[in-house]
Amino acid sequence: MRIVAIVDASFEEQIQEVAAFFSRSRPEAERDEFIASFQPKSSAASAESTAAAEAKDGSEQPKEDAAQQVPLDERRALIEKLVAEIKDAGEGSDKDVEGAHNLLVSLIVDAFEGEEGKESELLSKIISVLSKTGSAEKNAVKYRVLSNIFNFLPPTSPLRYTTFNALLTFAASNDELELVSPSLLLLPQWLAQWQISEAQKEQCLASVSKVLNENGGDGEDQKKAYGFQLLYLRFLSSQQTSVEKAKEVAEKVIADAIRLPSIFDFEELAQIPAVQALKGSPAGDLLAILTEGSAADLKTWLGNNKSEAQRLNIPEAELDRKARLLDLAGLCAQSVSKEITYEQIAKTVGVSEEDVELWVIDVIRAGLVSGKLSQVNKSFRVYRSTHRTFGKEQWHALEERLVEWQSAISNILGTLSKARPAAAASASATKGAPAPGQNAASNGERISVA
Structure with a gap:
């Protein structure tokens, strides 16, 4: 319309x-x-003709x-x-x-x-x-x-694609991306409406991903940029894109995700077909370590693929940090509503007990875990923890916890049901009886004197 x-x-x-x-x-x-x-x-x-006619007969001519x-x-x-x-x-x-x-x-x-x-x-x-x-x-x-x-x-106009690209480029060149950021949420819907080629849709997603990645600000902006990279990668997976191009983009997204300090959830990335096609490659193996491996596995990978880390431009320090924090989050995920000792944390992260509190604070700031440290008991009580992946093993653990909660609630209800009759009997026995030290007059009865 x-x-x-x-x-x-x-x-x-x-x-x-x-x-x-x-x-x-x-x-x-x-x-x-x-x-x-x-x-x-x-x-x-027309004006000259009208003026001549009016001058001739003296009447006003109607305007067309x-x-x-x-x-x-x-x-x-x-x-x-x-x-x-x-x-x-x-x-x-x-x-x-x-x-x-x-x-x-x-x-x-x-x-x-x-x-x-x-x-x-x-x-x-x-x-x-x-x-x-x-x-x-x-x-x-x-x-x-x-x-x-x-x-x-009109919503289907190909020129909307041109206009959107102009707005995006203009905002990026003036460092004012916040002006177009709210509209980016509607981009997937617009791409489905615009009458443009698949190549143009791919180019549009690539442009948005590049602009957001290059101009990313705080953590939220980085996550938004990463979200568009995933969208772009899914689009490539759904098209007849060359294998080499899909591989190149997938490796870049993996590297970007690792470099971004606020990204720890790699499960969604690992499920994209273009990324799964990297299985067995150095980049694919690295992603597998971050989703289901450990810092020890990463150490082995770095020993065999040091040049790959350099090619992907992934700082080893950031890799090591993320692997250790994910290991710590994994330990906490097994101990929700329980306490874990400094010794356990130190062993999992591979640090001395003196550094445990720094790592716990870091994992909390990363949003992976919440809980409370006890310096007196040298322990950390876990309130909540994020799983790297949520598969069969995690569902089984969740079932066990639900069964434990059900059993605990049943015991509480049983205790209450037993205590209720005794409480009722006690209330009946004391009803109407004077309180200790209370006489009949103070209990509401009148004494008449003849």
């Missing part, structure tokens, strides 16, 4: 208004001539419909000429800039309805001009105009 802009003015008035706005970018001596060059010839001829006064071919020619003259966003207030562009887009869409190729060409020119870097003070209105164009287009 196309959004239609309703403007209560003739084509001549509209094209002159837009021309007058863009004339501000020209030398003052040229402005009048520039505006006059967009005077429709048919309108001028604006669209009929200016033939379609002439309207299109004037619009093309005007778009060709646009070199920048224009001068004036943000309100003026936005209004002029909205009106011009409306004119293009109205005049070139049914001519998608030409309409796309003209709108693409405007999008290209707006997405050029320039005065930072005009960035906000440029974003609004580009967003207006995006929303003006």
